[in-house]
Amino acid sequence: MAGKTLVAFAALLLAATCVLAEKPDTEEDLEATNEKNLLEAKIADACREKKCKLGHECTLDEDGHRICVCASKCHELKPLKVCSTQNETFPSECDLDRERCLCHRGQEGCQNKEHKKAHLDYYGECKDIPECTEGQMRSFSRRMSEWLFQVMKELSARKDLTEFAEKLAEEAKSQPKGKHSVIPVIWKFCDLDKSKDKSVNRRELLPLTSMLKPLEHCLGPFLDTCAGDDRMITLGEWGTCLGLEKDDVNKFEDLCDKMEANLEEEEEEDDEE
Numbered sequence: 001m002a003g004k005t006l007v008a009f010a011a012l013l014l015a016a017t018c019v020l021a022e023k024p025d026t027e028e029d030l031e032a033t034n035e036k037n038l039l040e041a042k043i044a045d046a047c048r049e050k051k052c053k054l055g056h057e058c059t060l061d062e063d064g065h066r067i068c069v070c071a072s073k074c075h076e077l078k079p080l081k082v083c084s085t086q087n088e089t090f091p092s093e094c095d096l097d098r099e100r101c102l103c104h105r106g107q108e109g110c111q112n113k114e115h116k117k118a119h120l121d122y123y124g125e126c127k128d129i130p131e132c133t134e135g136q137m138r139s140f141s142r143r144m145s146e147w148l149f150q151v152m153k154e155l156s157a158r159k160d161l162t163e164f165a166e167k168l169a170e171e172a173k174s175q176p177k178g179k180h181s182v183i184p185v186i187w188k189f190c191d192l193d194k195s196k197d198k199s200v201n202r203r204e205l206l207p208l209t210s211m212l213k214p215l216e217h218c219l220g221p222f223l224d225t226c227a228g229d230d231r232m233i234t235l236g237e238w239g240t241c242l243g244l245e246k247d248d249v250n251k252f253e254d255l256c257d258k259m260e261a262n263l264e265e266e267e268e269e270d271d272e273e
């Protein structure tokens with residue numbers, strides 16, 4: 001009985017010692033906490049206007065300059081799983097970009113050096129995408145050009161097109177059957193070519209592929225075929241791939257330039273308002 005009491009007493013003593021040891025109330029600790037809070041406030045203030053890419057965050061370097069570093073954490077409210085180009089699922093696009101950032105810079109937290117080359121492939125968990133047969137590939141080309149016409153029609157009905165694109169949609173609708181997807185096909189190319197260099201690369205295709213790849217198993221192989229070895233798709237390649245005649249592509253060759261010029265005009269008008 002006495003032995004048990006002694007053990008209990010020893011335990012109590014030990015607990016008390018631990019509590020004493022953890023007590024953070026020394027002056028130095030308080031000062032350190034205050035300094036940390038001050039620094040955090042300073043960073044938050046300086047970084048308010050600074051935009052960093054996904055998976056990155058702003059902080060201050062030793063000279064007090066704002067810099068983007070790999071995010072310490074991702075704060076997605078509704079994380080949407082993504083599949084990487086290395087066929088690995090990540091909790092969110094931010095987590096993938098953060099991991100690439102850490103691995104690229106050789107920082108602690110990087111889970112696999114190979115991830116420095118991992119990019120977004122498509123939204124959703126990685127899944128088994130069935131092979132696309134030759135027959136499916138041929139019909140896919142037709143289906144996709146028809147789909148682009150439908151998309152343009154739908155956007156027009158929803159009044160979601162720019163003024164100039166609206167005119168294009170009208171023109172497309174007035175084309176004879178079998179030709180009505182010529183304009184939508186070229187319009188989509190111009191829309192995807194964000195760098196305006198008359199070719200579309202993997203990154204520029206992402207808005208299309210990241211959504212559709214898991215649904216349309218022929219899209220990936222189809223675009224690879226269009227691109228050829230250099231992995232860039234020119235307007236000519238895009239047109240041929242989607243079943244347009246050379247003459248039709250030539251006829252609308254300057255469409256991208258016209259779209260660009262009109263976009264700038266419309267933006268200027270908006271600014272004047």
Ligand SMILES: *[C@@H]1O[C@H](CO)[C@@H](O)[C@H](O)[C@H]1NC(C)=O
Nearest residue numbers: 086087088125126127128129
């Ligand atoms: C990618 O990952 C999924 C899910 O783990 C798997 O079913 C599929 O076979 C993989 N695809 C390839 C090409 O390895």
